Amino acid sequence: MIYLDTFTFPDDGREFDYCLGVKLKCYTSFYPFKVLSHHQFERIDFEPVTILYGGNGTGKSTALNVIAQKLRLQREAPFNDTCFFQDYVDMCTAELRENIPEGSRIITSDDVFNYMLDIRSLNEGIDRRRGDIMEEYMEAKFAKVQLHSMEDYEALSRTVKARSRTQSRYVREELGKNVRTYSNGESAFRYFTNKITENGLYLLDEPENSLSPALQQELVQFLSDSARFFGCQFVISTHSPFLLAMRGAKIYDLDEEVVTVKPWTQLANVRAYYDFFKAHEREFGRGPLEDD
Numbered sequence: 678m679i680y681l682d683t684f685t686f687p688d689d690g691r692e693f694d695y696c697l698g699v700k701l702k703c704y705t706s707f708y709p710f711k712v713l714s715h716h717q718f719e720r721i722d723f724e725p726v727t728i729l730y731g732g733n734g735t736g737k738s739t740a741l742n743v744i745a746q747k748l749r750l751q752r753e754a755p756f757n758d759t760c761f762f763q764d765y766v767d768m769c770t771a772e773l774r775e776n777i778p779e780g781s782r783i784i785t786s787d788d789v790f791n792y793m794l795d796i797r798s799l800n801e802g803i804d805r806r807r808g809d810i811m812e813e814y815m816e817a818k819f820a821k822v823q824l825h826s827m828e829d830y831e832a833l834s835r836t837v838k839a840r841s842r843t844q845s846r847y848v849r850e851e852l853g854k855n856v857r858t859y860s861n862g863e864s865a866f867r868y869f870t871n872k873i874t875e876n877g878l879y880l881l882d883e884p885e886n887s888l889s890p891a892l893q894q895e896l897v898q899f900l901s902d903s904a905r906f907f908g909c910q911f912v913i914s915t916h917s918p919f920l921l922a923m924r925g926a927k928i929y930d931l932d933e934e935v936v937t938v939k940p941w942t943q944l945a946n947v948r949a950y951y952d953f954f955k956a957h958e959r960e961f962g963r964g965p966l967e968d969d
Contacts, residue, residue: 687768718936731931737914745783754787783880876908885917
């Protein structure tokens with residue numbers, strides 16, 4: 678599915694005219710001006726899956742944040758919103774093929790990281806409460822309670838419950854299950870599968886962070902199925918060879934002096950992986966070189 682058809686950024690000439698008319702005063706940067714135009718990155722033509730590839734500082738995240746701001750997509754974590762950001766966004770244009778569905782959003786590494794921190798904080802609170810309930814169980818089990826008031830009745834109920842259950846069952850029933858049932862990577866993966874639903878435009882900023890290679894491949898399958906069968910469109914910034922290899926993805930190489938579209942096998946980062954594993958091919962057991 679394609680909702681966002683094309684997006685254009687201001688060229689170097691328009692940026693120069695804008696900056697010429699602004700007095701910097703205390704400002705030291707025109708960010709996001711002069712980031713994407715440095716590589717003459719002026720237009721994106723989108724597919725169901727479009728990938729922005731490049732090293733740090735090439736503008737991948739900047740492009741995603743600009744697009745998200747222009748389309749007013751949902752977001753959670755704050756971004757580098759300078760005093761020039763909205764002026765830059767106003768100079769951009771977006772052409773839609775379909776209306777952007779409600780629930781469309783940008784998901785950044787900060788969103789995922791904050792989610793994992795929230796789970797960790799919740800777990801720590803549950804762990805502290807577990808100790809209190811274990812002490813409560815021992816007190817209730819051996820308490821001698823006489824009925825004189827409603828408070829005595831509640832204490833008697835706890836005693837009866839404690840004496841009819843093991844300590845572990847009592848704690849489980851009083852506390853509920855600890856949410857720490859997944860690793861950080863698994864939690865990150867579940868964050869994507871919970872936030873990405875049918876029929877939406879999703880901007881993903883380096884989603885491979887915190888994911889093992891196996892989970893990256895699971896994420897690729899999930900994103901591919903979502904784009905193919907469930908009406909989703911994705912714009913992704915990534916270094917991951919697993920995501921870069923997504924079938925049918927259109928890849929913009931921001932590492933080039935002038936941004937170009939490339940197949941994933943011609944990207945410098947992917948070639949570095951290929952050369953490394955090729956050099957160590959004998960160490961992986963039986964392979965083409967061992968048969969010689």
